[in-house]
Amino acid sequence: MLPGLTDSAQQLDDLLGAIAEAGATGVTVLALHLRPGAREWFAGWLKREHPSLVPGYRELYGNGSYADRRYRRRLAGLVEPLVRKHGLAPKVARDAPPPPAFPAPRRTRPGPPGRCRSTRWPLPTASTRSS
Template identity: 35%
Template sequence: MDAVDERPLIERRSVARAGLLETQARTVIERVPAWAGIPQRWGVSPYRGCVHACRGCGARGAHRRLGLDAGRDFDARIVVKANAAVRLERELVAWGGEELAVGVAGDCYQEAEARYRLMPAIVAAAGRAGVPLTVYTKSPLVVRDAGLLARAGVRVAVSIGFVDERIRREVEPGAVSAQARLELVAALAEAGVAVHVLMGPVLPLLSDGADQLEATVRRIAAAGAGGVWPVVLRLPAATRAGFTAWLAERHPGLVERYEQVYDRPGMPAAGYEARIVAQIEALAAACGMAPVGGVRQGKTEPGQLALI
């Protein structure tokens, strides 16, 4: 009798190369879940999982559907869609031209991109189809493609939720510092890239103080960002478990308060979110930054990303 292959689904469908799980994706354009909090409805993620290991990353649940865990596996077992650009080219033939977000399920400029170099081909495919892109990243590697991104008219959103380095070390242990990301914003702006900041996640009771928000917005404006798009922390189920465990260990007095702020699907209370967003937008306007265009996603049922 043949032995049953009990390996996780993604291991059975991929090839391990240099610690990465390389796969051939069946589709690459995916609906952006509501937890993302960004204006685009559809996106492309050449990598799933992320070495930045951000505790509040809402994409963690997708690893569970691959047979991996949403904690350490998400941080260390990165799935590479090696055929992402080829698939995108084919899918864009019938695409209506709606803007795509790039890098929602894992930073598209994380370390794996230095090896696979998928992004230049993705940008080129979208350019040939006339489809606008917004790239979401917190990785300095994006500067490698600054000239290409500028020529193609691709917008880049650099994630900077706060400038407190103590908080960053705890909740974004694998990412570069906020100062490094501010320098990244400046470098992209100087290269002619349309760059703004995804100011998120704002962490309730940890990074949402009036003085903290003001300090963050002022430094973002000084770096040359075109605007800010505020996003309060989302806690879908797979993310919530790990984040709550961290809270219980590091900030036990906040666990009950978080239970009051977040509903069952993991969305922050509407009144709280509206207040934080209004504060940030007012601060941005005072610093001379124009609003970032787009429609803010509401509290809808999170969509499921494709398995691979």
């Protein structure tokens, strides 16, 4: 869902109705993810096409890729009854625990000040590889 553009109760009702009518049995509704690359492109498009929404997106996304948790909860609250209304299996995204973190990279040697330091991910050794 695009906050402020496609997330009204009426738009969601119409969308979920059309999805059910097309024969879907379940649906997952998520707020827009703005990962690097897509974020910059989308910001330019939003500024050009819907400049009044730019401050709201700044507040909602900050410097991250995901909409604020309060917005995601509000969206889930709008979607849940509509999913049931249209007979779709409730697959509404919930706030799941974060995925496990990657192991920290090992530093191999310090680099010059002000530059990236060389890092290397731990690689399996012959004794840790599975046959």
